[in-house]
Amino acid sequence: MKPRLILVPSVHVVRDAEGLRMDDKFIEGIRMFAREWDGPVRVVIREYDGALPFSRRIDPADLPCELRVIGPEIPITPEDLQGGDIVLAAADDFRQMSLPPVCAAVGARLVYAIEYDLATRMAVSQMDLATLRPLKRLLRTLRAKQWLLSHERRLRRALRAADGVQANGFPAWTAYRGLSASPCLYLDGRMSRDAMATPADQARRAxxxxxxxxxxxxxxxxxxxxxxxxxxxxxLRDEGVDFTLDIFGTGPMRAPMAADLARLGLGGEADLPGGQPGPVRLHQPVDFSTELVPWMRDKADLFVAFHRQSDPSCSYLEAMGCGLAVMGSSNAMWTELAKQSQGGWVAPMGQPATMARQIAALNRTDIMTAGERALHYAQDHDFDREFARRIDHLRQLAPALTPAQHAST
Structure with missing residues (x-):
């Protein structure tokens, strides 16, 4: 028998009158696991009672795996994992902390994947409370910190009990690698080597x-x-920088941002006829592979990232794969990535005027040189290579995989 891999993700499915909807990126992830794993794959996934952006309708029969859907708060049971040889579960979902004894009961090895460290979870909770009145914010902050510290203790016990840990990004790697006898670092992204910038792209940009x-x-x-x-x-305008800024995305800040841009004479919605003139253009979200990547390879010089927390955002590597230098905030993830890649610069977090001054001090040669370094680093950490690292790590831990099978893969 070939080893069975069971995925227990933190993402959800939504059920409506017409069936199930699933996250686009996770669907592609399932297809990759099914293609690269030498054995059957099962996904145990929870339902979610709300909207699911960036998703599409699925027919479970069309997926290259067995799909088991459970309720939002239903714990994973031995029945869900029966027949599994190795379980890859998202440790960022607190509902997965009870998996070690369940895996032991069915004889499956357990590997946790984790993205957020405690500092990042603390920072996210503070942002969620930012709009509350001061007294209520203080009380909620204390409760949130107490809950997060208690959860951190449970998380660390679970990671120690697991057979392996896969850490996405440098903050999680630093925080949790010492808890596992078999840790694996990977950098998540969506770009394969053949989608990245070419020498012709770089020459045209220069x-x-x-x-x-x-x-x-x-x-x-x-x-x-x-x-x-x-x-x-x-x-940037005050510094006298000759620039354009194209913003792709949507979210609750889009409408007030468009209003502020128009009020300040900086630009506005790019897709409206007769839109506001100015150096800044707001675009609707576009397909990553077919529209955003070609656009960034052809029409941009520098990517800016203002992340207030240290999550392992794939935006960094994806921009770097387009041949772009990156100017990012001083969170732990970008600070280490900038140091390793030499593909950009770090600006103080929450100080956009300081970032603008740093950019004003750069010349085109500085930016092109950093873009070349960024591209080389991204090529060394493309999606296929990082995914292969994860699969190899799981193969080494899978109890049903014999040395002969391992040698043949």
């Missing part, structure tokens, strides 16, 4: 004259630092 072409893409929310975009553009 020959470009005119405004510095800056781009930002992602959800327009406080956690991603979207509140810094308009002050940043205003500061």
């Amino acid at each position: 020959a470009q004259t005119g405004p510095l072409r800056i781009v930002h893409a992602g959800r327009l929310i406080a956690m991603k630092g979207s509140q810094d975009l308009v002050p940043f553009a205003q500061a």
